[in-house]
Amino acid sequence: MRTAFALVLAIGYPLLALWQIHRRKLRDRLDLVLIVAAGILFLFFARATVDWQAFPPWLWLIGLVLLAVDVGLAGWAWPDLHWTDARRPGRRATSVTIQLAIAATLIAVLL
Template sequence: MIVLVLAIGYPLLVLWQLNGRKLRDRLDVVVVFAVGFLFLLFARTTVDWQAVPPWLWLIGLLLLATSVVRAGWAWPDLQWTNSRRGGRRATSAAIQLVIATALIVVLL
């Protein structure tokens, strides 16, 4: 059940971050959506959907799609890296994206 909380709660957290302008830069947006997709995929593959109604997963999917639309509006106002140490920031984001991509590939 914790997976469903992550699959629904994480997109809600993303919407809250986007509306409150809590994301610092475009790298934050990319990492947040990669992790959000990972949580949804993980929920889709690990939950027994005979015991849990599938519309719960669809709620998470719709919330993440809403977050993508909202991020599209915020995207032009963000810089790629908003940090004094842009190189470290980019390296950190790249490592996070590689880990998320590897997990997504394993789950597919």
């Protein structure tokens, strides 16, 4: 169950992000940064928790390639977005900073 969850996150999340970026569903640049950080986090989570004896490691590479495509496409979406699209930019910036700090900490643990 945990393995299936981790694999779905590692592959499904960057796929969802791909759709969001392609369809311009993101509010602002902070959203872009957050989804890339979350994608990296989920990849590391899958790397650490999946039994790679039971599942082929190339599944992880699918997630990696999808994430790389997300990063590349973000370059095209970036100029059309503002840094933040919130009524209270300060509060949103703080929220994103905290989320990124948590993601960075977890990635450091998983690495």
